[in-house]
Amino acid sequence: MPEGDTIFRAARTLDQALGGQAVTRFESVFPHLTRIDDTTPIRGRLVDRVEARGKHLLMWFSGDLVLRTHMRMHGSWHIYRPGERWFRPHHEMRILVETPPFHAVAFNVPVAEFIAAGALPRVEVLRDLGPDPLSSSFSAGEAIDRIAARGGMEIADALLDQSAIAGIGNVYKSEVLFAGRVNPFTRVEQLAREDVERLVGHAVRLMRANVGAASAGGIVTYAGLRRTTGRMDPGARLWVYQRVGKPCRRCGTPISRQKQGPHARSTYWCPRCQPARGTGPGDDAADA
Numbered sequence: 199m200p201e202g203d204t205i206f207r208a209a210r211t212l213d214q215a216l217g218g219q220a221v222t223r224f225e226s227v228f229p230h231l232t233r234i235d236d237t238t239p240i241r242g243r244l245v246d247r248v249e250a251r252g253k254h255l256l257m258w259f260s261g262d263l264v265l266r267t268h269m270r271m272h273g274s275w276h277i278y279r280p281g282e283r284w285f286r287p288h289h290e291m292r293i294l295v296e297t298p299p300f301h302a303v304a305f306n307v308p309v310a311e312f313i314a315a316g317a318l319p320r321v322e323v324l325r326d327l328g329p330d331p332l333s334s335s336f337s338a339g340e341a342i343d344r345i346a347a348r349g350g351m352e353i354a355d356a357l358l359d360q361s362a363i364a365g366i367g368n369v370y371k372s373e374v375l376f377a378g379r380v381n382p383f384t385r386v387e388q389l390a391r392e393d394v395e396r397l398v399g400h401a402v403r404l405m406r407a408n409v410g411a412a413s414a415g416g417i418v419t420y421a422g423l424r425r426t427t428g429r430m431d432p433g434a435r436l437w438v439y440q441r442v443g444k445p446c447r448r449c450g451t452p453i454s455r456q457k458q459g460p461h462a463r464s465t466y467w468c469p470r471c472q473p474a475r476g477t478g479p480g481d482d483a484a485d486a
């Protein structure tokens with residue numbers, strides 16, 4: 199599932215490719231989008247900018263119209279040069295925004311809506327977002343407060359709560375807890391404020407490290423990005439995520455996995471580096 203850093207990079211690339219360009223063609227399989235396009239055409243508008251907020255991607259068009267998309271599990275935005283072959287089948291296309299230099303294609307994106315810019319502050323999922331570590335206005339203190347306010351939650355679930363801190367998904371959840379040596383099943387109220395502070399610090403560091411600096415050079419289309427995945431594969435660099443049974447990179451103990459939280463998301467941790475405090479399943483669930 200794309201997390202905040204993926205959406206941030208996608209937004210930055212879309213912004214560089216489409217920003218300031220006039221839309222020459224708009225298409226979508228979603229009737230609630232094409233209805234808007236019929237009455238107030240997207241074609242002819244400028245793409246003002248594209249930005250990420252947590253895991254939401256906002257494409258701003260001139261005329262105060264915003265396209266909000268959310269990738270959930272399988273959605274993605276690609277950009278292509280005109281005429282370049284798409285890397286996904288046409289039937290997975292949900293939205294197409296064409297400009298003279300680049301075409302942006304949203305594949306399998308399940309959530310998409312047009313919002314009048316003025317109504318944006320009232321959109322609940324955006325309004326309720328916690329501080330975003332990738333935003334220039336990020337406040338660590340506020341993120342720590344919001345997490346600390348969720349005393350009854352297990353810390354892994356609190357980190358996934360987009361209204362506590364935005365952008366963290368299942369991968370970063372496990373990685374951040376490992377980096378901070380905190381057991382995922384610890385209730386927030388059992389943690390000292392400095393523990394939460396440390397975790398937020400790791401979240402910021404890990405997520406920012408994965409968005410890097412904006413490329414100074416030209417735009418890389420999806421085909422170009424794809425060629426680099428071999429050496430940029432994050433799988434080789436992860437500490438615990440999807441490494442169940444493999445030796446901890448720090449101490450050699452086999453990594454544990456257990457479903458956790460209301461959505462039964464997999465949590466990975468090292469039972470030795472991240473021992474349980476007090477009661478909880480974390481200490482004896484190594485083979486769950």
Ligand SMILES: [Zn+2]
Nearest residue numbers: 446449468471
């Ligand atoms: Zn370990």
